[in-house]
Amino acid sequence: AKAAGRNTACFFDPAMQSAINARVALEREIREALARGEFLLYYQPQTDSAGNTIGMEALVRWRHPQRGLVSPDYFIRLAEETGLILPLGLWVLESACRQLREWGGQRGGGNWPVSVNVSASQFRHPQFVELVLKVVRDSGIDPRRLKLELTESVLVENPEETIAKMARLREAGVGFSLDDFGTGYSSLSYLKRLPLDQIKIDRSFVRDVLTDPNDAAIARTILALGQILGLQVVAEGVESGAQRDFLESLGCHAYQGYFFSHPMPPERM
Numbered sequence: 519a520k521a522a523g524r525n526t527a528c529f530f531d532p533a534m535q536s537a538i539n540a541r542v543a544l545e546r547e548i549r550e551a552l553a554r555g556e557f558l559l560y561y562q563p564q565t566d567s568a569g570n571t572i573g574m575e576a577l578v579r580w581r582h583p584q585r586g587l588v589s590p591d592y593f594i595r596l597a598e599e600t601g602l603i604l605p606l607g608l609w610v611l612e613s614a615c616r617q618l619r620e621w622g623g624q625r626g627g628g629n630w631p632v633s634v635n636v637s638a639s640q641f642r643h644p645q646f647v648e649l650v651l652k653v654v655r656d657s658g659i660d661p662r663r664l665k666l667e668l669t670e671s672v673l674v675e676n677p678e679e680t681i682a683k684m685a686r687l688r689e690a691g692v693g694f695s696l697d698d699f700g701t702g703y704s705s706l707s708y709l710k711r712l713p714l715d716q717i718k719i720d721r722s723f724v725r726d727v728l729t730d731p732n733d734a735a736i737a738r739t740i741l742a743l744g745q746i747l748g749l750q751v752v753a754e755g756v757e758s759g760a761q762r763d764f765l766e767s768l769g770c771h772a773y774q775g776y777f778f779s780h781p782m783p784p785e786r787m
């Protein structure tokens with residue numbers, strides 16, 4: 519801190535300093551929140567066109583003693599930058615597996631998978647595969663009911679290693695979804711080689727799909743791609759029946775969004 523103070527002395531910017539202080543404070547708070555058990559998971563169903571549950575995505579929340587329920591947009595990025603995503607991500611994985619076992623054969627005896635978001639920095643950890651397999655084993659769940667959601671960022675960096683890691687988990691039964699599809703830079707030839715089960719059309723293309731012909735064309739293209747590659751395609755952020763109907767006319771059979779259900783704590787489901 520001393521060295522930084524010397525380097526920045528002649529450009530001292532109070533706004534920047536207070537931003538740094540806020541980051542340091544938030545980092546400490548996240549660490550304490552983990553120790554105090556202030557994180558919790560909400561779940562949002564994935565459905566077929568008729569609204570039947572075909573999956574469930576775990577979405578982390580922070581029950582902050584003063585600020586109330588805090589959205590992941592507020593803390594995931596910093597958790598990634600500070601490495602705190604490793605213990606937080608482990609907690610999410612353990613907690614989702616525990617919940618899955620609790621649901622067991624309940625909820626209409628559905629056999630649907632639970633999807634867990636995995637940050638690139640988590641996935642890149644050298645022990646990631648072993649860690650996931652250990653959590654699955656310890657929790658006693660069927661590994662085929664766990665799906666990991668990766669974003670394109672993890673896939674571009676080190677393709678060979680990524681494919682090898684995914685393959686090891688897939689061999690054990692764990693599934694993979696490519697999140698926020700269309701917002702990153704994966705090449706199509708590369709996509710073909712990934713052991714994926716699902717791709718998710720990013721919410722940004724679904725929002726104006728009824729009015730913006732470009733978004734409609736993108737959604738149609740992703741759905742066609744999914745069909746060619748034999749992947750399930752989930753449309754994210756579906757907020758109206760009209761969006762659902764239109765996406766269905768493009769060949770979509772899987773949806774996630776407020777139209778069907780908001781994310782909810784498991785005790786309310």
Ligand code: C2E
Nearest residue numbers: 577578589590591610635636637755756757774775776781
């Ligand atoms: P995401 O993985 O793309 O998750 C979908 C987000 O869209 C969720 O926001 C969900 O609440 C929201 N959403 C669902 N349906 C609708 C809809 O119809 N309309 C609108 N406007 N939004 C909808 P949430 O829960 O705030 O999560 C934000 C992001 O934080 C997630 O985006 C994901 O990238 C990250 N995240 C959440 N939980 C975890 C986690 O456990 N680990 C990691 N690494 N990241 C997480």
Ligand code: CA
Nearest residue numbers: 575635667697
């Ligand atoms: Ca996701």
Ligand code: CA
Nearest residue numbers: 697698718754
């Ligand atoms: Ca997403």
Ligand code: CA
Nearest residue numbers: 697698720721
């Ligand atoms: Ca997103």
